[in-house]
Amino acid sequence: MPRRPCLDCGRLTHASRCERCAAVHQARIEQRRGSATHRGYGYRYRVTAAAKVSAHRQVYGDWCPGYGVPAHRSADLTADHITPKSAGGADTPENLAVLCRMCNARKYNRIA
Ligand SMILES: [Zn+2]
Ligand SMILES: [Zn+2]
Numbered sequence: 001m002p003r004r005p006c007l008d009c010g011r012l013t014h015a016s017r018c019e020r021c022a023a024v025h026q027a028r029i030e031q032r033r034g035s036a037t038h039r040g041y042g043y044r045y046r047v048t049a050a051a052k053v054s055a056h057r058q059v060y061g062d063w064c065p066g067y068g069v070p071a072h073r074s075a076d077l078t079a080d081h082i083t084p085k086s087a088g089g090a091d092t093p094e095n096l097a098v099l100c101r102m103c104n105a106r107k108y109n110r111i112a
Pocket of ligand 2: 064065066067099100101102104
């Protein structure tokens with residue numbers, strides 16, 4: 001395989017980048033991916049929310065407590081902040097309430 005200049009530093013290499021620049025390039029990609037999950041609802045929040053929903057399901061089954069409507073059966077359960085993030089609410093299980101998607105949307109519209 002012919003050697004060619006590294007895309008970043010120009011050093012002759014067998015790949016498109018020399019080993020050192022490839023590592024830097026890879027780190028940059030991972031950093032970008034990481035910062036994307038820090039914006040808004042990241043990976044950690046989704047894990048917390050999923051755990052909250054599954055704990056709710058173990059106790060109540062597919063049952064929504066209802067928001068503005070009586071409690072009702074629903075398999076489409078989601079976790080939402082009790083104190084909104086915009087008001088300083090944390091991404092902790094204690095600050096999450098389980099509602100179905102419809103009730104969550106209703107609750108969100110009422111706050112907004
Ligand atoms: Zn290089
Ligand atoms: Zn509901």
